[in-house]
Amino acid sequence: MYTLYGYPKTRSVRIAWALEELGLPYNYHLIDLKMGQHLTDEYRAISPAAKIPALVTEEGALTESAAIVTFLAERHGMQEFIPEPGSFERAKYEEMMLFLTSELEQPIWNLAKHTFALPSEQRIDRMREVAVWEFQRVLPVFSAMLADNEFVCGNMFTMADVIAGHILAWAKGSKLDLTANGKCENVAVYAQRVLGREAYERAWRNEVSHMSK
Structure with missing residues (x-):
């Protein structure tokens, strides 16, 4: 176990x-x-x-x-x-995982670090504003990658959805706009879908x- x-x-x-x-x-x-x-x-x-x-x-x-x-x-x-090893679908899964952890998550983590995670003397007030700007800049990229798919790798729920879903839950908890002022409605709908799983x-x-x- x-x-x-x-x-x-x-x-x-x-x-x-x-x-x-x-x-x-x-x-x-x-x-x-x-x-x-x-x-x-x-x-x-x-x-x-x-x-x-x-x-x-x-x-x-x-x-x-x-x-x-x-x-x-x-x-x-x-x-x-998870897609089969060696398949193109598996490569897209890996691509999505790398994008999620290196691009979509980082602004949210930076926001957290400069709000409460880092020692107070290491926090930079300006970084919070930068983090919000970075998130709004990368969100349309994720929206385009998601397109009209049910899940991030197509029609199959994968572990990439676990990572994506949690990142978006963090974003919601940080009061970040998941629609990018209405330009990324598919992201908000997707977040509601995956975060509603039992x-x-x-x-x-x-x-x-x-x-x-």
């Missing part, structure tokens, strides 16, 4: 979502970021960067969310959740429930 180390409202919900989609049992281990549990030697042995999520498998630990969900899909969901609902509710234990 897998063990997921996470904390609510972070990237760990991506892994929980993927596990729920695949119907896989897993243990959830809360790493309290506010208490600094991610900085302990014990946790650094699992995640040298002291970040979450981390997924512990029988073969070792994995710590990058896009890599983790791809691993889970390849091992447990072939023919579902597996996503189960994932974040499970994470939040551990806060009260």
Whole structure:
């Protein structure tokens, strides 16, 4: 059984979502970021960067969310959740994953870093304005890539949708406009579609429930 180390409202919900989609049992281990549990030697042995999520498998630990969900899909969901290796569709999946994590996510993460994540003395007020500008600049690119498809890789829900969905959930939580002033309505409709999936609902509710234990 897998063990997921996470904390609510972070990237760990991506892994929980993927596990729920695949119907896989897993243990959830809360790493309290506010208490600094991610900085302990014990946790650094699992995640040298002291970040979450981390997924512990029988073969070792994995710590990058896009890599983790791809691993889970390849091992447990072939023919579902991920295109066949070597196919053009798989190349488009990888393309989308790289775009999501290097382009679409980064303005939101920069916004978070310069709002609360970085030490106060390292935050730059101007960066928040720049992050919003960057997001509105990259959103039409994502909109064009999505086009009129049901999901980011066509008509099949894949792990790229887990990453995209969570990024857009972060954007909504940061009060960012998912329509780019009405030019990207397909993105807002897409976000509502994927974030309404039962597996996503189960994932974040499970994470939040551990806060009260």
